[in-house]
Amino acid sequence: MNRVYNFSAGPSMLPKVVLERAAAEMLDCNGTGQSVMEMSHRSKAFEPIIAKTEALLRELMNIPANYKVLFLQGGASLQFAMVPLNLKKKGKAAYVDTGVWSGKALKEAKRWLAVDVVASSKDKNYTYVPKVAKVEGDYDYVHVTSNNTIFGTKMNAFPETGNIPLVCDASSNILSEPMDVSKFGIIYAGAQKNLAPAGVTVVIIREDLIRGPEHKDGDLDATVPTMLRYDTHANEGSMFNTPPCYSIYMMGLVLEHLKETGGLAALTKTNREKAKILYDFLDGSKFFKATTAKEDRSIMNVPFVTIIEDKEKADAINKKFVSEAAKAGLVNLAGHRLVGGMRASIYNYMPVDGVKALVEFMKKFEKENA
Numbered sequence: 001m002n003r004v005y006n007f008s009a010g011p012s013m014l015p016k017v018v019l020e021r022a023a024a025e026m027l028d029c030n031g032t033g034q035s036v037m038e039m040s041h042r043s044k045a046f047e048p049i050i051a052k053t054e055a056l057l058r059e060l061m062n063i064p065a066n067y068k069v070l071f072l073q074g075g076a077s078l079q080f081a082m083v084p085l086n087l088k089k090k091g092k093a094a095y096v097d098t099g100v101w102s103g104k105a106l107k108e109a110k111r112w113l114a115v116d117v118v119a120s121s122k123d124k125n126y127t128y129v130p131k132v133a134k135v136e137g138d139y140d141y142v143h144v145t146s147n148n149t150i151f152g153t154k155m156n157a158f159p160e161t162g163n164i165p166l167v168c169d170a171s172s173n174i175l176s177e178p179m180d181v182s183k184f185g186i187i188y189a190g191a192q193k194n195l196a197p198a199g200v201t202v203v204i205i206r207e208d209l210i211r212g213p214e215h216k217d218g219d220l221d222a223t224v225p226t227m228l229r230y231d232t233h234a235n236e237g238s239m240f241n242t243p244p245c246y247s248i249y250m251m252g253l254v255l256e257h258l259k260e261t262g263g264l265a266a267l268t269k270t271n272r273e274k275a276k277i278l279y280d281f282l283d284g285s286k287f288f289k290a291t292t293a294k295e296d297r298s299i300m301n302v303p304f305v306t307i308i309e310d311k312e313k314a315d316a317i318n319k320k321f322v323s324e325a326a327k328a329g330l331v332n333l334a335g336h337r338l339v340g341g342m343r344a345s346i347y348n349y350m351p352v353d354g355v356k357a358l359v360e361f362m363k364k365f366e367k368e369n370a
Contacts, residue, residue, distance in 0.1 A: 099148035147173035199247030305341030
């Protein structure tokens with residue numbers, strides 16, 4: 001069997017050795033005589049699995065002791081609601097608008113509080129990240145999106161917010177580079193791009209932001225559903241209801257593999273190497289070009305287009321590229337409709353050889369179609 005290189009924006013590739021281990025343990029995990037898929041989440045068999053996953057994440061991200069790690073469901077999209085519902089006090093929040101997902105987050109927040117968009121790159125179709133050095137004001141929190149999957153930009157610096165909690169949607173670049181967790185009140189991320197198969201959402205939250213009946217700022221509004229309260233899950237160790245057990249198990253295997261292969265420092269080096277290979281080719285090509293500002297380029301998501309200006313011809317060549325690439329084992333390269341062209345998502349476990357194969361294919365395609 002020949003495995004393809006999957007450039008999808010998510011779910012993404014996982015390490016082959018992890019998939020092989022999961023396959024070997026499918027019928028008998030850790031000598032229990034059962035699959036993780038069959039285990040009770042409250043069993044003695046599953047307890048060490050979730051504990052190991054949390055411990056590894058804490059170690060690899062250097063998460064301070066005064067933060068809780070929650071394994072939730074609903075994807076990052078559910079956090080668009082949970083954040084305002086749980087952090088609302090004064091009734092106003094600040095958002096930095098850098099793309100579709102930040103736009104969805106602020107739109108959802110407006111259901112419960114006033115939102116100030118303190119900076120936006122919408123004026124240039126989100127091809128850059130606005131520079132925000134500092135945010136001040138009577139805000140309950142400040143929300144940012146660290147990496148933009150669709151438009152291929154990332155925040156290289158985060159605003160200073162003083163005593164205002166900084167909240168970050170890190171779904172598409174969590175654990176791709178070092179991140180100082182202590183600068184944030186909340187970091188949340190769907191797992192399906194860099195951590196695990198789809199199913200689990202990681203929420204890293206500073207303990208003083210988890211409000212309950214005994215909190216100094218008082219309890220949450222009584223209308224907040226039980227399942228959408230952070231204290232519900234924090235108090236029960238992510239076991240208030242059945243968590244996505246298999247995705248948590250897979251995350252543990254991925255994190256274990258990451259630790260065994262040099263940790264975040266080694267992975268960061270590889271991620272930057274992959275991005276450089278692809279961007280160097282795009283910058284030197286006479287047929288393809290990247291779409292984002294150089295200083296704000298994502299190392300996870302790389303949108304690119306051809307230089308063809310006629311839309312009909314460009315659409316035809318794009319379809320040809322995606323089709324021929326798939327036949328060459330390079331799949332899911334179609335760009336998002338808001339950007340057009342193509343997009344290569346090169347998450348943590350896209351190997352360097354996969355990016356090199358893509359570049360070689362692009363060279364051949366350019367020679368044959370320019």
